[in-house]
Amino acid sequence: MKIELLNNKVFFENNGLKKEIHPFWLRERVNGEDFVDQGTQQRLFDPTKLKKDIEIENLNLSDEFLEVSFTDGTNTKLAIKSILKEFSNTNNAKFIEKVEWDSSLKDLNHFEFRDNIFEEKDMYKALIDFYKFGFVIFKKVPTQNNFITKFANSIGNIRRTNFGEYFNVKSKPNPNDLAYTSLPLAPHTDNPYRNPVPCIQILHCIKNDVTGGLSTLVDGYTVTKKLKKDFPKYYKILTEIKVRFQFIDKSVILENWAEMIQLDENKRFKQVRFSPRLDFVPLLEKEKLELYYSARNKISELYNSNKYRIEFKLLPGDLLIMDNYRLLHGRTSFNLNDGERFLQGCYIDYDSTEGKLNHLARKFNL
Numbered sequence: 428m429k430i431e432l433l434n435n436k437v438f439f440e441n442n443g444l445k446k447e448i449h450p451f452w453l454r455e456r457v458n459g460e461d462f463v464d465q466g467t468q469q470r471l472f473d474p475t476k477l478k479k480d481i482e483i484e485n486l487n488l489s490d491e492f493l494e495v496s497f498t499d500g501t502n503t504k505l506a507i508k509s510i511l512k513e514f515s516n517t518n519n520a521k522f523i524e525k526v527e528w529d530s531s532l533k534d535l536n537h538f539e540f541r542d543n544i545f546e547e548k549d550m551y552k553a554l555i556d557f558y559k560f561g562f563v564i565f566k567k568v569p570t571q572n573n574f575i576t577k578f579a580n581s582i583g584n585i586r587r588t589n590f591g592e593y594f595n596v597k598s599k600p601n602p603n604d605l606a607y608t609s610l611p612l613a614p615h616t617d618n619p620y621r622n623p624v625p626c627i628q629i630l631h632c633i634k635n636d637v638t639g640g641l642s643t644l645v646d647g648y649t650v651t652k653k654l655k656k657d658f659p660k661y662y663k664i665l666t667e668i669k670v671r672f673q674f675i676d677k678s679v680i681l682e683n684w685a686e687m688i689q690l691d692e693n694k695r696f697k698q699v700r701f702s703p704r705l706d707f708v709p710l711l712e713k714e715k716l717e718l719y720y721s722a723r724n725k726i727s728e729l730y731n732s733n734k735y736r737i738e739f740k741l742l743p744g745d746l747l748i749m750d751n752y753r754l755l756h757g758r759t760s761f762n763l764n765d766g767e768r769f770l771q772g773c774y775i776d777y778d779s780t781e782g783k784l785n786h787l788a789r790k791f792n793l
């Protein structure tokens with residue numbers, strides 16, 4: 428990648444492709460202290476109030492800087508490094524490559540908790556692992572009640588839901604969700620009926636001395652790739668049909684219509700939703716429904732297959748952070764007569780982990 432000048436124009440060259448940089452793009456980046464607040468890097472001027480036809484009057488390019496003066500009398504000195512950074516995707520969480528995994532994954536991503544970890548390089552590494560694998564586990568997190576909110580708020584901000592700021596995963600009488608029983612929970616994503624769906628779930632183990640009660644994780648990204656390769660018709664229909672997910676209790680009815688496999692605008696993997704106890708497909712033509720039901724059965728078979736699932740026991744002090752748009756989670760059944768199983772959970776959104784990641788990258792110059 429490099430910057431070149433030609434006839435008072437600035438060009439950006441990348442892999443043999445040369446494109447002119449719009450003069451206004453450079454004008455918007457005029458960065459002297461009269462133009463940009465040096466602390467927040469927010470503009471002190473409103474670019475929508477400037478004339479759009481501002482031209483470049485003079486240019487000077489050195490190894491490190493591009494100096495530009497414009498026809499409206501302003502001039503600026505921009506670091507080449509910072510211009511190039513705008514064209515590269517390094518340190519952007521959205522571009523961290525996902526690592527596909529299945530039941531053969533043995534080396535779970537463990538980090539040891541300490542009080543100041545949120546400002547340390549290890550936190551940066553943990554977040555990178557989170558984006559690569561869709562989960563990360565912290566060990567030795569203090570098991571005090573509600574420590575989870577302190578933990579979550581040290582990364583970003585808790586996403587509160589109608590279950591409250593955080594929730595207790597403990598068997599209880601008259602549960603409003605199967606999570607609060609001792610029954611096994613098949614792999615699922617949480618809260619597909621919310622709009623937007625909470626991005627990240629955090630689970631903190633306070634006590635777990637029951638037999639069974641293992642946590643399970645499945646990589647929805649890996650399974651989606653498998654489905655696309657081996658069962659393209661099923662993949663297609665699950666990426667096209669929006670189904671209704673719903674949650675009903677005494678005080679609220681939540682509904683969201685979405686695809687089981689949601690793609691982004693470039694037709695790439697964005698999110699999976701899977702919770703076959705609360706999804707309702709619309710009344711489509713019989714043939715289409717026939718295909719949809721076969722596709723749902725197949726993806727359910729894959730999600731529930733031993734080939735893709737990892738199982739591990741969360742021990743007191745373990746804290747699991749998992750991507751609810753990518754992973755499915757569940758648990759094996761347990762016997763309440765043996766002891767107690769008590770987890771606390773909460774949600775945060777991607778702006779928390781991305782914001783923290785960017786901050787730590789800046790701090791450690793990574």
Ligand SMILES: [Fe+2]
Nearest residue numbers: 606616617756
């Ligand atoms: Fe869940």
